[in-house]
Amino acid sequence: MYFKPLLLPLLAQVALTFTVMTVMYRKRVAEMRSKQIHPQQIRTRSRSKDLLVDSAPASDNYSNLFELPVLFYIAILLTLILMVQDSILVILAWTFVATRCVHSLIHVTYNKVMHRFAVFIFSSFVLLAFWVRLGWIIFQA
Numbered sequence: 001m002y003f004k005p006l007l008l009p010l011l012a013q014v015a016l017t018f019t020v021m022t023v024m025y026r027k028r029v030a031e032m033r034s035k036q037i038h039p040q041q042i043r044t045r046s047r048s049k050d051l052l053v054d055s056a057p058a059s060d061n062y063s064n065l066f067e068l069p070v071l072f073y074i075a076i077l078l079t080l081i082l083m084v085q086d087s088i089l090v091i092l093a094w095t096f097v098a099t100r101c102v103h104s105l106i107h108v109t110y111n112k113v114m115h116r117f118a119v120f121i122f123s124s125f126v127l128l129a130f131w132v133r134l135g136w137i138i139f140q141a
Contacts, residue, residue, distance in 0.1 A: 004079075004080060004085060005085065005090045006079050006085055006090060007076075007080070008094075009076070009094050009096070010072075010093075012097045013072060013096075013097050016065065016101055017066075019104075020058065020065060020104050021062055023058050023108055024055060024058035027054065028052060028055045028058075031054045031055045032052070037052070057108055057111045058107075061104050065100070069100060071127055071131070072097075075134055076093065082138065084134065084138065086137065089130060092129055092133065093130065099119055099122055099123035099126060103116060
């Protein structure tokens with residue numbers, strides 16, 4: 001079996017995305033039932049934002065998982081294509097995934113903006129460090 005330690009954080013990030021998607025859908029369906037919202041009433045994103053306020057944080061977090069993490073996915077795929085790997089990259093990858101898990105947990109639970117923002121900034125710097133390290137390795141080769 002072809003295995004690289006950088007595949008595990010990649011899979012963990014994908015699992016986080018599907019977990020948040022599941023949480024979002026469960027919250028959305030529950031909210032729609034409790035407020036008796038017919039699915040056709042939320043046929044556009046702007047309408048769903050107006051009507052589905054309680055499940056909005058989970059929805060927003062799900063969208064967030066297709067923003068900054070895209071750079072993570074690209075970096076991991078690049079390491080695999082170039083067959084580049086070291087322990088620092090592995091640690092940074094796991095740190096990024098862990099911070100994204102914390103970010104999601106904050107976002108879909110108590111949603112304190114400054115807590116979420118601090119974790120977001122930290123995860124951004126971790127991802128930047130990953131790219132700097134990867135660039136350094138590529139230029140050294």
